[in-house]
Amino acid sequence: MTSPPRFSRGGVPHAGEQLMTKWLEDHLPKLMLAPSFVAVLVFVYGFIAWTAWVSLTRSRLLPKYEIEGFIQYERLFASPRWDTALNNLFIFGALFIVIAMALGLLMAILLDQNIRTEGAIRTIYLYPMALSMIVTGTAWKWILNPGLGLEAMVKGWGFEGFSFDWLVDPDMAIYTVVIAALWQSSGFVMALFLAGLRSVDGEIIKAAQVDGIPTWRIYTAIIIPSMAPIFLSAFIVLAHLAIKSFDLVIALTGGGPGFATDLPATYMYAMAFSRGDIGQAASSAMAMMAVVFAIVVPYLYSELRSQKND
Amino acid sequence: MTDLATSPTRGQSQAVRLLLRWSLYIALGFFVAIYLMPLFVMVTTSLKSLEEIRTGDLVALPREVTFDAWFTAWSGACTGIKCEGVQPYFWNSVLIAVPAVAISTLVGAINGYVVAQWRFRGANIIFALMLFGCFIPFQVVLLPMARVLGIMGIAGTIQGLIFVHVVYGLGFTTLFFRNYYVTIPIELTKAAKVDGAGFFRIFWSIFLPLSLPIIVVTVIWQFTQIWNDFLFGVSFSQAGTQPVTVALNNIVNSTTGVKEYNVDMAAAIIAALPTLLVYVVAGKYFIRGLTAGSVKG
Structure with missing residues (x-):
């Protein structure tokens, strides 16, 4: 902050200066927020608009700005590679979300039984979340490689017929991405659910126990239904992770074999930086944006509304 | 329970x-x-x-x-044509993460303080717009950002990556501080104003001393995000400025020579060590950031 210019000679401030200081004082909060606001307007919303615009042009290596309609989207949806990417996103997303939630809930319930070493176990379940997806991908690429990894190990134990070559099998490779992603993120879902279990009213559970209701019924009828909002949050986070998945695929399979494990994020990157097809990159980015919109906007809206009602 | x-x-x-x-x-x-x-x-x-x-x-x-593989990974493994190990890229990541974390945390603190305590008309809409920015798939900004970094003359530089991380980290840092400061009664700010304290004075002597936990959460969150980033790193860097995640991926997927799995693993552990260390030392704050970053409210 530079101080306002001094007009007065003596100790008495000039009226103009006083006004200036007053104005600054009143508007300081706005002034402080303004740079971030402008940054978000330009770098988020402006950039989305730019990408949307370019997705309607014939841009290839360089962007063009004459709008030509939906040709890029027609090309996109006619492309077999994009088709694979979308299918993969669907398979990967569905399996990843459902299994991560199931595993997370199971581990949270298991951990919630007065385990003395809970802190240590929780730390172990959650540490992969601190790793980069590139590290996770590198580790699993090594473990799952058929030549020297898991497959070779089990064969070495005497099971000669054992085969686990999903990593190099175009039909199965996407499931290795699911495995690595689950390892990375299910502990986090566990942490969410564990916090949820702890917030259920203990009195109700005690009352149910006094009534002789079996434990599994207490879980299915009382505890789990009361955690509905946490299921929703977990779903949003996992769906968001799935759509953005990029690093993991790059490190684990590189999108291969062939394009077998391409996801929309890797498709977009390939078009933007190796194929030099800006039009396709922009339209695929907008398609990803649309999926995120469809999931996140209703959620954010309901969140902001419920906050207002508090 | x-x-x-x-x-x-x-x-x-x-x-x-x-x-x-x-x-x-x-x-x-x-x-x-x-x-x-x-x-x-x-x-x-x-x-x-x-x-x-x-x-x-x-x-x-x-x-x-x-420990041969570790020495090779640190200073001898090849990323494409160069064979200097992950060491230079590790320092690149440090050079990117430290300023980016510091700047985005500081700006987030001021933003959160404004949104939570100096509520003017439109502040909530600005906050909602910033919050939404946390959710966009970054693919949607990659192309224009590459051009703008070029226009600004910082394409492929460490400064460019710092800039990108600050810009797209602001939504989260603002969210963290806003949600923390909103729990502090606004009467406190009002009383301080009546006593003649200004915007910065109130921030400096009332809010900052209360902020240690949320600063720790934010710093850890931002550090983990930026250190582990790959998308921005691979899109906006060039040969000498790549962060460690990009270098690791290049080492693992370099096709020249014999596949040295032990070196790959050592390099992966080196790349993971800073965030793992943070997790082991301050796991509690790490988890708090994760849940705050995901369960909005």
Whole structure:
């Protein structure tokens, strides 16, 4: 902050200066927020608009700005590679979300039984979340490689017929991405659910126990239904992770074999930086944006509304 | 939470309860083993010689411990044409993460303070717009950002990456501080104003001293995000300015020469070490950031 210019000679401030200081004082909060606001307007919303615009042009290596309609989207949806990417996103997303939630809930319930070493176990379940997806991908690429990894190990134990070559099998490779992603993120879902279990009213559970209701019924009828909002949050986070998945695929399979494990994020990157097809990159980015919109906007809206009602 | 497993339910004998308890421990232990396995495999592989890797078992302990792979990973492994290990890229990541974390945290603190305590008309809309920015798939900004970095003259530089991380980190840092400051009664700010304290004075002497926990959460969150970033790193860097995640991926996927799995694993551990360390030292704050960053409210 530079101080306002001094007009007065003596100790008495000039009226103009006083006004200036007053104005600054009143508007300081706005002034402080303004740079971030402008940054978000330009770098988020402006950039989305730019990408949307370019997705309607014939841009290839360089962007063009004459709008030509939906040709890029027609090309996109006619492309077999994009088709694979979308299918993969669907398979990967569905399996990843459902299994991560199931595993997370199971581990949270298991951990919630007065385990003395809970802190240590929780730390172990959650540490992969601190790793980069590139590290996770590198580790699993090594473990799952058929030549020297898991497959070779089990064969070495005497099971000669054992085969686990999903990593190099175009039909199965996407499931290795699911495995690595689950390892990375299910502990986090566990942490969410564990916090949820702890917030259920203990009195109700005690009352149910006094009534002789079996434990599994207490879980299915009382505890789990009361955690509905946490299921929703977990779903949003996992769906968001799935759509953005990029690093993991790059490190684990590189999108291969062939394009077998391409996801929309890797498709977009390939078009933007190796194929030099800006039009396709922009339209695929907008398609990803649309999926995120469809999931996140209703959620954010309901969140902001419920906050207002508090 | 009342303890469900050990509470006496009618008709359950001592033996059944003991059996349940043991199956519980076995199930928990099973998951522990699964979560630790990859880390264990990474560490043991990095300590083996290539010869032992080819002949031995994936999960076997090294017969002969050697740190050769670690030295190679740190200063000799090849990323494409250059063979300097991950060392220079590790420092690139430090040079990117430290200023980016500091700037985005500081700006987020001021933003959060304004949104939570100086509520003017439109502040909430600005906040909602910033919040939404956290959710966009970054693919949608990659192309224009590449051009703008070029126009600004910082394409492919460390400064460029710092700039990108600050811009797209602001939504989260603002969210963290806003949600923290909103729990502090606004009357405090009002009373301080009446006493003649200004915007910065109130921030400096009232809010900042209260902020240590949220600063820790934000710094850890931002550091983990930026250190682990790959998308921005691979899109906006060039040969000498790549962060460690990009270098690691290049080492692992470089096609020249013999595949050195032990070096790959050592490099992966080196790349993971800073965030793992943060997690081990300040896990509590890490988890708080994760849940605050995901469960908006």
